[in-house]
Amino acid sequence: MGAYLIRRLLINIGVFWVISVAIFALTRATPGDPVAMMVPPEQLNSGSAAYIEARRAELGLDQPVVVQYLRWAGSALTGDLGFSMVSGRPVTELLLERLGPTIELMGVGMLCSILIAFPLGIIAAVRRNTVVDYIATFFSLGVVAFPVFFIALVAIYLFTLQFPILPSSGITDPSNPTLGNTIRHLILPALILGVGNSGRLMRYVRSSLLSELGSDYVRTARAKGASPTRAVIHGLRNSLIPVITILASDLSHLVAGAVVIEQIFAWPGMGRLAVTAVGQNDYSVIIGFALVGAVMVLLSNLLADILYTVVDPRVRLS
Amino acid sequence: MTVTPLADERATVAPAAGGGHRSPARMALRRFLRHRAAVVSLIVLAVIVLLVLGADLLAQHPPNATDLSAIRSRPNADHWLGTDATGRDVFARLLHAGRVSLGVGVASAALAVALGIVLGSLAGMIGGWVDGLIMRLADIFLSFPSLVVMIVLAGIFGPSAATMIIAIGIFQWPICGRLVRGSALSIRENEYILASRATGAHPWWVITRHILPAVLPPVVVAGTLSVAGSIGLEATLSFLGLGIQPPTASWGNMLNEAQSLTVIRNQPWLWLPPGLAVAITVLGVNFIGDGLRDALDPKQGER
Numbered sequence: 001m002g003a004y005l006i007r008r009l010l011i012n013i014g015v016f017w018v019i020s021v022a023i024f025a026l027t028r029a030t031p032g033d034p035v036a037m038m039v040p041p042e043q044l045n046s047g048s049a050a051y052i053e054a055r056r057a058e059l060g061l062d063q064p065v066v067v068q069y070l071r072w073a074g075s076a077l078t079g080d081l082g083f084s085m086v087s088g089r090p091v092t093e094l095l096l097e098r099l100g101p102t103i104e105l106m107g108v109g110m111l112c113s114i115l116i117a118f119p120l121g122i123i124a125a126v127r128r129n130t131v132v133d134y135i136a137t138f139f140s141l142g143v144v145a146f147p148v149f150f151i152a153l154v155a156i157y158l159f160t161l162q163f164p165i166l167p168s169s170g171i172t173d174p175s176n177p178t179l180g181n182t183i184r185h186l187i188l189p190a191l192i193l194g195v196g197n198s199g200r201l202m203r204y205v206r207s208s209l210l211s212e213l214g215s216d217y218v219r220t221a222r223a224k225g226a227s228p229t230r231a232v233i234h235g236l237r238n239s240l241i242p243v244i245t246i247l248a249s250d251l252s253h254l255v256a257g258a259v260v261i262e263q264i265f266a267w268p269g270m271g272r273l274a275v276t277a278v279g280q281n282d283y284s285v286i287i288g289f290a291l292v293g294a295v296m297v298l299l300s301n302l303l304a305d306i307l308y309t310v311v312d313p314r315v316r317l318s
Numbered sequence: 319m320t321v322t323p324l325a326d327e328r329a330t331v332a333p334a335a336g337g338g339h340r341s342p343a344r345m346a347l348r349r350f351l352r353h354r355a356a357v358v359s360l361i362v363l364a365v366i367v368l369l370v371l372g373a374d375l376l377a378q379h380p381p382n383a384t385d386l387s388a389i390r391s392r393p394n395a396d397h398w399l400g401t402d403a404t405g406r407d408v409f410a411r412l413l414h415a416g417r418v419s420l421g422v423g424v425a426s427a428a429l430a431v432a433l434g435i436v437l438g439s440l441a442g443m444i445g446g447w448v449d450g451l452i453m454r455l456a457d458i459f460l461s462f463p464s465l466v467v468m469i470v471l472a473g474i475f476g477p478s479a480a481t482m483i484i485a486i487g488i489f490q491w492p493i494c495g496r497l498v499r500g501s502a503l504s505i506r507e508n509e510y511i512l513a514s515r516a517t518g519a520h521p522w523w524v525i526t527r528h529i530l531p532a533v534l535p536p537v538v539v540a541g542t543l544s545v546a547g548s549i550g551l552e553a554t555l556s557f558l559g560l561g562i563q564p565p566t567a568s569w570g571n572m573l574n575e576a577q578s579l580t581v582i583r584n585q586p587w588l589w590l591p592p593g594l595a596v597a598i599t600v601l602g603v604n605f606i607g608d609g610l611r612d613a614l615d616p617k618q619g620e621r
Contacts, residue, residue: 015458030474142601147550149557149573150593157582249461256465260554264577274466275558278473286473293466301461 008305016298023290024069030283076291082284091288095270102269105189105261106254112194113201121205126232128210140199148196148257152264155192189265193257197250204246208239241312248304251296349613356609359602366599370416377410382565393587400587402575412591415567422483423549429487431541434494439529442502443521456492464489472560482561486551490544494537501533535614542607546600553596569596
């Protein structure tokens with residue numbers, strides 16, 4: 001198990017390194033001036049030309065590209081990602097501010113999609129080819145086809161406008177930030193994010209459970225007198241193995257959904273920050289966002305590998 | 319006793335050669351037609367494509383012609399689906415936007431399939447470290463949140479149709495790439511391949527003549543599903559303002575208007591038509607893809 005994990009760790013770090021090089025290439029491809037991105041704005045405005053030149057040398061802009069990359073990577077690792085070209089605030093600060101709400105949205109969203117997909121998938125597998133199965137499968141196909149923002153708009157129409165029960169913007173009520181209000185603001189965005197993601201997950205749960213239910217050990221259990229429910233539970237645990245790894249890769253879909261949902265619901269998260277930054281040509285923020293995305297991919301891949309080792313003993317012992 | 323069964327045998331075995339009752343293409347067509355959702359989707363999609371292609375003929379107004387005296391008007395005889403914030407005819411914009419959205423979707427899928435075929439056959443045919451490298455690349459592309467990259471690319475290179483087509487296309491190649499590679503790997507050791515190589519056939523000839531025809535069915539299915547995904551991605555990107563820029567209409571950026579509560583409640587004709595258009599198109603193409611999968615690859619039984 002140790003060897004497997006170490007190998008996966010090295011591979012993932014290698015991938016991350018390659019991605020960081022690509023991101024660095026992007027920093028040099030922007031129309032913006034790297035000095036403007038990395039130097040604090042007060043110094044930029046008040047500094048003399050000589051000072052700016054000194055900073056330029058410090059950033060290594062006259063050095064070979066490799067040196068520039070190392071300098072950039074070094075400062076990124078210490079948390080210095082430059083400054084926003086629009087607001088002048090440190091990029092790291094901006095990102096950290098928005099990280100919490102986005103993680104909250106994605107976490108609760110994933111929880112919702114699990115709560116929807118697992119029961120539906122299990123029921124559809126157990127009652128295969130009955131009405132329940134067809135309804136569930138059609139739901140999963142139909143849900144996936146509708147773009148997330150369309151579902152969101154319809155949901156806002158129904159739950160905010162027609163029957164005003166749920167708020168549709170912001171993370172909480174600024175004049176009355178109680179826990180209850182915060183939860184109310186979270187319901188619509190997280191639920192829609194979860195629903196959008198649940199279609200694919202539900203079909204995976206269903207097909208995985210179906211293949212386990214047809215296997216020998218389940219049939220043996222039934223033959224030895226286990227009730228149908230007991231047999232399903234027996235097969236359920238093994239069927240979760242591939243599903244858990246799918247959950248980790250669902251991250252990409254969750255991130256994409258989160259960006260859109262943050263935009264529609266004015267949720268103060270990282271996705272909204274990035275989209276606004278694109279509109280304002282705020283390159284340093286965009287690059288920072290790219291790095292955060294790469295780190296998230298790295299972490300989720302590692303998590304998937306670890307989970308795989310924990311859940312599937314065959315991997316551990318190989 | 320021995321003569322009649324022979325005669326019966328010849329009578330029951332229908333002519334099997336191509337063009338007869340049992341040609342593979344015919345059988346595939348019959349399997350497709352059995353998939354009702356796919357057939358309905360094909361009809362609906364054909365109607366949509368016809369409407370979209372005939373946009374110039376069907377729309378009464380040019381899509382970008384503003385008319386400030388008729389801002390946000392309800393659907394009426396002059397403007398079948400009403401007008402938007404600057405008085406442009408929504409119906410005309412819907413049809414012209416269809417061209418853009420469908421065009422981008424198909425172009426991205428085509429790019430993805432082309433890349434997938436090239437890289438997949440390289441990986442399968444050459445093998446070794448080339449194969450390992452290409453598969454590692456495929457893993458990276460598959461696991462990366464594509465929307466993040468598309469946002470970054472739109473930010474650095476500016477939002478445009480070309481940026482979108484490239485960005486969407488390069489994230490979908492691994493799906494086709496893996497199919498082609500798998501097919502190349504499994505066919506590579508067959509004797510007829512070895513025979514072709516022995517008689518001096520260039521690897522590229524082997525790819526085009528043997529591997530591609532074998533891998534065509536799953537690639538067609540993957541390509542179709544790619545089109546659906548690409549249309550959805552284009553709509554999302556344009557909705558966020560990172561894709562097609564106004565005044566050019568696309569279904570996504572028409573939905574951009576629906577970001578205020580007033581519009582959502584009071585002017586549903588602004589956001590329902592493009593939203594439904596995207597949803598129906600994506601759903602339809604997905605069903606067609608499913609139908610194609612059932613038709614072209616009957617071994618994929620279990621549902």
